[in-house]
Amino acid sequence: MATLKLEIVTAESPVFTGEVDALIAPGTVGQFTVLPHHAALMTMLEPGELCLRVGGQETFMAISGGFLEVLDDKVIVLADAAERADDIDSARAEAAMKRAQEQMRRPLTGPEQAAAEAALRRSLARLRVSERRKKKRGDRIT
Ligand code: ATP
Secondary structure: OOOEEEEEEEOOOEEEEEEEOEEEEEEOOEEEEEOOOOOOEEEEEEEEEEEEEEOOEEEEEEEEEEEEEEEOOEEEEEEOOEEEHHHOOHHHHHHHHHHHHHHHHOOOOHHHHHHHHHHHHHHHHHHHHHHHHHHHHHHHHO
């Protein structure tokens, strides 16, 4: 079966290199799926969840926005930040979420509003990915 060669890179370090069957990414107009033989594409990503599908298993990562390029079954994700579930500090994400929500209750300029919304989306993505991991662990125990 055809696969995609995926590379996820942040400014700080490479985060993932490997083959996946499919990738679901948070685009600016909603989630989209990249499968093998996808047309060439270059697009921006919003803060959200990245889902890597390999052999029927799904792994989720939180990304804080960036770019995605598809060319000849090779996908490159350049993210501002990307974390696997295990690397997410959920207390920190929760604090960031509350800060952003508080910020959004005040009168803000356009850029301040956009920054607070982006911070909120980043924190929610981290909390969702971290929560999925906890649920998966719980499933295994029961
Ligand atoms: P905070 O306000 O908590 O710093 P942020 O959304 O402003 O959150 P970013 O600017 O997106 O943070 O990320 C800065 C660095 O901190 C990146 O390396 C990112 O991976 C890491 N990071 C941010 N939040 C978390 C978290 N909750 N758990 C683990 N790493 C995090």
